[in-house]
Structures are given as structure tokens and as C-alpha cells.
Amino acid sequence: MKIDGAKAVALILKKLGVNNIWGIPGARTLSLYNEIHCVGIDTTLVTNELSAAFMADGYYRVSGKPGVCIAIPGPGLTNMLTGIAEAFLDSSAMLVITVNPKKNRQSFYIHDIPQLEIVKPVVKKAVAISSISQINELFEAYNFSCKEEPGPVVVEIGSQVMDQEIEELELVPEVFPAPMSITKEAVTKIVQYIGEARQVGIYAGRGCVGAGGELLEISKILSAPIATTISGRGVVPEDYELSTGYGFGLTGSPAAYRVFKNCDLILAIGTKFSEMATGGWGLKFNNMIHIDAAKDNLDKNYSSLFSVQADAQNALKELNKSLSGVKRTVNVKAIEEIKKFKTGHAAKIGKKQNNGSLHPARFLQELRRCLPRDAIISTDVGYHQLWSLSDFEVFDPQTYLTPADYQAMGFGIPAAIGAAMAKPDKKVVCICGDGGFLISGFELLTAIREKINLSVFVFNDGALGLIKGLQETLYNKDVSVNLNNPGLEHLANSLGVKYFRISDEMNLKETLGKVLANKGVNLVDCKVVYDELPRYIKGSIRNSWDQTPLSKKMSILYRYVKCRL
Incomplete structure (x- = not known):
């Protein structure tokens, strides 16, 4: 026909x-x-x-x-x-x-x-x-x-x-090609390098989605700590005893920064070492093996001892077969250090003075406790995104959605809607700044029309907070960053969504429970106060400073002092 x-x-x-x-x-x-x-x-x-x-x-x-x-x-x-x-x-x-x-x-x-x-x-x-x-x-x-x-x-x-x-x-469908396998010669070479290493550290990117089981297996065989890129979060559960969280440089988690200093070989899989993932290319290590599905990603920004183009899951399966007989002694010291730094970070946030405001880290830690392990969270761009790196643990693959390498504002709400349409049985939440909300907030109408269950938490500080903070730090003033936000309660009522307000940490758990129990679309007005920089920003500033020529440093210092006179 x-x-x-x-x-x-x-x-x-x-x-x-x-x-x-x-x-x-x-x-x-x-x-x-x-x-x-x-x-x-x-x-x-x-x-x-x-x-x-x-x-x-x-x-x-x-x-x-x-x-x-x-x-x-x-x-x-x-x-x-x-x-x-x-x-x-x-x-x-x-x-x-x-x-x-x-x-x-x-x-x-x-x-x-x-x-x-x-x-x-x-x-x-x-x-x-x-x-x-x-x-x-x-x-x-x-x-x-x-x-x-x-x-x-x-x-x-x-x-x-x-x-x-x-x-x-x-109309004849094309036969979809099988993922690229790894050669026996490449496996033999990698196993040789691993055998010569004192301590292997695993750095897993988004290319490892679908290879979580294989990652856990090789980590246990080698007793190797695992850090992920930002996009790779969740490929292994972040409460796994050898998971250090995201990154392993100054912008990474404290556990990763400390534990990876003891690694003399990095096994990097499914990552391309982008600026955001590395905190401005601030990662430091001696030796690396690089496996990625894209040939163009190999040996870019960081050189390797050995690199090979291969699908992450296929490569890990073959490596695990070859390594199965050489299981190393459990690295008790690394496990204890990871636990210590994770516990210490949580305690540090818990001790912060509650001065009647809403601290982003404490809010995110409580939100994590209130959500199921397999809940999906989508972020936008800004302070809230960077606080989520350190204070919202991710346990399942494909559950942490963030605009990592292009950093496009407006991503959070629509990405959450797409995720909810793909996984209607999962709890889906979005955190976004008020700037990102102004770009795509009217997509809440789309969520209503599609009968989606979605809770959107707007970190409302009345400004493009991250840029404002950087302006005040560098120039002692702010320019074109203060917003004239609409009344979110009135907006919610006009859109037909349920409105909640969180302005401090009193009854935070109970309020979050009410939000998450309410079906349909919820708009939560979070009156956060940013009184400190997140770890990622502190680390990236340090990385940038370390890479800045002396003459440029002197110019920056002169401008800094001049702006404050």
C-alpha cells in the first residue's frame, strides 16, 4: 500500500x-x-x-x-x-x-x-x-x-x-549495531598496569550508566574507591562503602579529595574530563587508564598511560573476568576514611546555627531523607545546583539530572517533566533558582495538562545568587542581578498548582512530608539564605587561581583592593 x-x-x-x-x-x-x-x-x-x-x-x-x-x-x-x-x-x-x-x-x-x-x-x-x-x-x-x-x-x-x-x-528498520567491545590485547595491557599499581582509584562518568553492577564488582575486586563525575552521579550508590561521591579534586567531596591522594593509578571510564566535571581541570593524578565509547574523548585535557575506545559495560565485564583471580585485601583504611569524612561533613552542616533562616545544605539533606532512594531529582543552574552536589546523596543511576557542561538556565522544570513522563511510577522533584524559574516556570501548565505528579522547590533569594556572590567577591558591588519576582503564591493560584512556603527550618520535615504526599503539581517557595560559598565554588576559585599567571594575579589583587577603598 x-x-x-x-x-x-x-x-x-x-x-x-x-x-x-x-x-x-x-x-x-x-x-x-x-x-x-x-x-x-x-x-x-x-x-x-x-x-x-x-x-x-x-x-x-x-x-x-x-x-x-x-x-x-x-x-x-x-x-x-x-x-x-x-x-x-x-x-x-x-x-x-x-x-x-x-x-x-x-x-x-x-x-x-x-x-x-x-x-x-x-x-x-x-x-x-x-x-x-x-x-x-x-x-x-x-x-x-x-x-x-x-x-x-x-x-x-x-x-x-x-x-x-x-x-x-x-520502510525497513536499520539493524542497530552492538556496543563496541574491548580487545583481548587491551584487557591484558590494562590488567598489567593494574597489577603494577599500589592503589587503584576508579573515576566513573555518565558513560557508565548501565554498568553499575560491573563497577561495584571491579571496585570490590581491587578494593578501589569510586568517584564519579557530576553527570555520572548514581552509577553506584553513594552510600556504598567505597563510594566517595562526585569528583576527587578541590571541587569534589572531602572524602574523594583525601582518599584519591593515595591512588597511584586512576581507571577513568565513560568520562571526557570536561571543565565542569574537573572544576576547571583541577584534578591532579600521576597515572591514568582511560576507557570511553568515543575516540575523540581519549587523551584530551589529560594524557593517559593507555587509552582504548570501548563501551563501558563491555570493557568492565572483560576486565572483571581477567581480574577475578587476583582479589586484593580489603582496603580498611580507605573505607574508614570515607566514612569519617562523610560523617564529618554531615555533622558540620548539622552544627550550623539555625538563625531563623533556611540553609540550602540542611534543606537538601532533609529532602534526601524524605524521598525514596529511587526518587528522581532535576536541578537548574546556580547555587542550588552546586549545594546539591555536596548535600544531596544519589543512590540510583539516572536519577540525578543536571545541566552539567552547557549550564543552560531553564533546564530544571522541563527536564523534570520529561523524566516524570518517562517514569510515572517514580517520585520526581525539581530544585531550581528563582532565575531559572522565571525562564521555564510556565511549563507548570504543561505538567498540569499532562497530569504529572511533580514538586518544584524554588530557591527564592530575589537575585541571580551565584553571579551576585561572585560580583560582590570580585568587585564589591552587584550589577544587573537583582530580580523583581512575582508573588509565587498568587502565581501558583493562577496556574492551578498547590502552593507551599518554607522560610525557616522549623517543622521542615513535616512540611516536606506534606508536599511530597500531595499529588499533582506543587510549587514550594523556599526562602533560602546563601551566607557561604558551596565547596564546588571554593575549589574552582582555588583551581583557577593556581592556574593564573603571576602578572594576572597581581592585576586581580590590585582590582580587589581598589574596589574596597
Whole structure:
């Protein structure tokens, strides 16, 4: 049976197992939306296409399936561009479908811009489908988004293709390639280096999602501590006795910073050593073995003794087989040190004076205690994000969603919505600053329309707090950072969501219990006070200072003193 191009696209998406698509329909995508509805795929209307990309990103991060968006040509696609770039730098699989508005040789069509040229720098691949004979490339585009290092793929379909016809039997899915395995020679080499090392430390990134069991096994075989990147949090439970939490430099957890000093070999798996993960490339170590699914990530920023391109789970399985007979003595000292530093940090936060305000660290620790272990938390960008690194433990993979390497504000709420749609049985919460809330807060309407259970905690300090803090530290003044926030209670009432207010730590546990027990969408106004810098900021400032030339240091010190005279 012959079908037109719009029907072919819908059937291909159905064959790929796509069950939801995010976007805003327009005149150029009418036929696509109609056929997608006819084949039984749900579509989610968003308030802004930026949020559509963030929702697709959040969906992928918790499900492992590429999120799919449809953008009208021109403004729809450019509105999505920031979300696409976040997915690109954070290694999230995403398929974005748009339309080329041109139908013939005439010029100055509505929405007509060089779309693929604009997106090429921030996508894994940009695909132009100008004939119905190319329509099977949509299978390849979807699969390519999650091949090796995941990332976004944009497909532009010509307007004329929607009206062209093809036999339905010609829609043939591409066979998805198996993850890249590791060679025996590479395994032998790595085992040799491990055997020569006194103490191995494991540094696991987001590429280790799905390899948590193998990570725990190799950690127990080698009695090796495990630190993760920010995006890799949860690949092993952070209450595992040899888990030190995120990072292992000055920006990392205190336990990681101390314990990894004793490691003479780092086994880095599924990580690319980005600026955010390393606190501005402040990690210090002697020797490293680097395993990653993307060849381009190997030996960048940090050189290795040995590097190999391979899927993390496959590589770890083979390494565990080869290491199974050489189990090392339990590293009691490391276990005790990790426990000591974790306990010490919790006690330090617990001793902070309660002066009638809400401290972000204490709030986050109580929120963690009130949530199930497998709850999903999404953050935005700012102080709250950095406090969550040190004071919100993560126990399960794919449950900590944060815009790590592009740091795009507005991510938190839509990503949480995408996550909740992927995992409706899980408890999902979002923490965001008031600046991030002003960007994507109206997506609460989307959450209501989709009947999602979601609690959004807005850290409301009336400013772009992180930037304000840095301005005051460096220049002794603030510029263009103070917000004129709406009354969140009135806003909540107008949107039809339940409003809660937390202004201090009195009855914090009881209030959080009420919020989390309430179904539907909850907006929680948290009157936090930032009276100190989070550990990540302190560490990154130190790393930056250590890397600054002497002449530049003198200039900074001169400016610092001058601003205070």
C-alpha cells in the first residue's frame, strides 16, 4: 500500500518505539502532527520550544531512549537550539525533526533560513531528507543519536517529501549495531598496569550508566574507591562503602579529595574530563587508564598511560573476568576514611546555627531523607545546583539530572517533566533558582495538562545568587542581578498548582512530608539564605587561581583592593 511522506515519518517513529513527542505544531508541520496522532503516538504541547528540547533530554536521561521533538522551521528550531546544545555537551540522545519550508525555486519563504548550517556545530549529525526515497534515513538518525557517545541529531525533511508516496513495505528498520567491545590485547595491557599499581582509584562518568553492577564488582575486586563525575552521579550508590561521591579534586567531596591522594593509578571510564566535571581541570593524578565509547574523548585535557575506545559495560565485564583471580585485601583504611569524612561533613552542616533562616545544605539533606532512594531529582543552574552536589546523596543511576557542561538556565522544570513522563511510577522533584524559574516556570501548565505528579522547590533569594556572590567577591558591588519576582503564591493560584512556603527550618520535615504526599503539581517557595560559598565554588576559585599567571594575579589583587577603598 502506498503512503505519503507524513504517514511514512509517523510509521517509522512508531516502529522505533517512540511513544511521545514534544513541540509546538505550526502550519508547516500540520500533516506530521495529524499522522503521528493517527498512529497512536502522544504529543506534548509546550509553552516554548526550548522546553521541548529540555523535556526530551530529561526523558532520555532516565529512560535511555532518545527523546524526540518536532520543530516548526525557523523560529521553532532556533528556540530549541539551547536545549539541543545542552544535549550535545551533556551526551544526551535526541532526535529533532523539522521541515524545510521551500517547495520550489522561489525565494523568501516564511521561516526560510539555513537551518542545518546553524545546528551543525552543536549536533552529532544533521540530515537533509529531500526525497521520499531517503525516508529510511530517519531510522539511521534515531539510532545514531545513541551510538557510541550519545547526542542530538537534527533531521530536516523537505516540504515536498510530505506529499510524495512510497510503498509501506519499503520502510525497513536499520539493524542497530552492538556496543563496541574491548580487545583481548587491551584487557591484558590494562590488567598489567593494574597489577603494577599500589592503589587503584576508579573515576566513573555518565558513560557508565548501565554498568553499575560491573563497577561495584571491579571496585570490590581491587578494593578501589569510586568517584564519579557530576553527570555520572548514581552509577553506584553513594552510600556504598567505597563510594566517595562526585569528583576527587578541590571541587569534589572531602572524602574523594583525601582518599584519591593515595591512588597511584586512576581507571577513568565513560568520562571526557570536561571543565565542569574537573572544576576547571583541577584534578591532579600521576597515572591514568582511560576507557570511553568515543575516540575523540581519549587523551584530551589529560594524557593517559593507555587509552582504548570501548563501551563501558563491555570493557568492565572483560576486565572483571581477567581480574577475578587476583582479589586484593580489603582496603580498611580507605573505607574508614570515607566514612569519617562523610560523617564529618554531615555533622558540620548539622552544627550550623539555625538563625531563623533556611540553609540550602540542611534543606537538601532533609529532602534526601524524605524521598525514596529511587526518587528522581532535576536541578537548574546556580547555587542550588552546586549545594546539591555536596548535600544531596544519589543512590540510583539516572536519577540525578543536571545541566552539567552547557549550564543552560531553564533546564530544571522541563527536564523534570520529561523524566516524570518517562517514569510515572517514580517520585520526581525539581530544585531550581528563582532565575531559572522565571525562564521555564510556565511549563507548570504543561505538567498540569499532562497530569504529572511533580514538586518544584524554588530557591527564592530575589537575585541571580551565584553571579551576585561572585560580583560582590570580585568587585564589591552587584550589577544587573537583582530580580523583581512575582508573588509565587498568587502565581501558583493562577496556574492551578498547590502552593507551599518554607522560610525557616522549623517543622521542615513535616512540611516536606506534606508536599511530597500531595499529588499533582506543587510549587514550594523556599526562602533560602546563601551566607557561604558551596565547596564546588571554593575549589574552582582555588583551581583557577593556581592556574593564573603571576602578572594576572597581581592585576586581580590590585582590582580587589581598589574596589574596597
